[in-house]
Amino acid sequence: MPNLDAAFSALADPTRRAILARLALGEATVMEIAAPFEMTQPAVSRHLKVLEGAGLIARRIEGTKRPCRLDTEAIEEIDRWLGMLRQALAQNYDRLDGVLAGIEPRKRKGKR
């Protein structure tokens, strides 16, 4: 199971989020990833290492290149977590809809 702690702290950095956004478009090499950033390849590599350590990306070896891609399992786990929250809240708020429908204006104590 991917480490959520590492995943979320990896996501805290805007550059790393931008890298993930790039990878959402498809697999890319370090050079391709570095292109839009004003950053050296070693700096990008450090970010990639963090993302890889957090289980957010996976890399394969292709000759001298090590292309990166999103590790969808880790991403899905975070999605699942947020989805759980969504469901939990939605349920209570649906119940609140019913409560609100039953609120009588007369229950106010003359304080308008």
Next chain:
Amino acid sequence: MSKMTLRTEGDRFVVVTRRFAAPPKAVYRAQTEPKLIQKWLLGPDGWRMRVCICEARPGGRLHYEWENNKGGSFSITGEFIELVPFSRIVHVERMHLPETTPDNHVETRFDADGAGSLLTLRMTLPDAKARAAMLSTNLEHGMEASYVRLETLNTGGEQS
């Protein structure tokens, strides 16, 4: 129906919005009057709110306690910091599971939206460890949790 949105804001906050047909005043009352709170802030089926103290004034305390039929119970205590009637509430709260979680700040806003209202809840994102714990807890409970669970998660934030 997609009345509700939930998003993270940076890595520190969770922002939830939800539209209601009722005006802000009614939604605000439902979150501050114990008799109303007890009707919806219940958590999964089978849970009851046996204590509901909500002193909706600056410095006032809140104390919610839930129990189920299986002997389970937990509670939340907190204090109100700022209340602007029918539009904004800021409070701090902590969970007792029974171990006490670190304080957490929550801001709730109530805005008019046509004939209804838009509720915006902004809370601190708990750290990943607490979130992971929440995830497994919720999965154990069949994910039928509620606002209560969110509070758990919310207040569990700063644990090492």
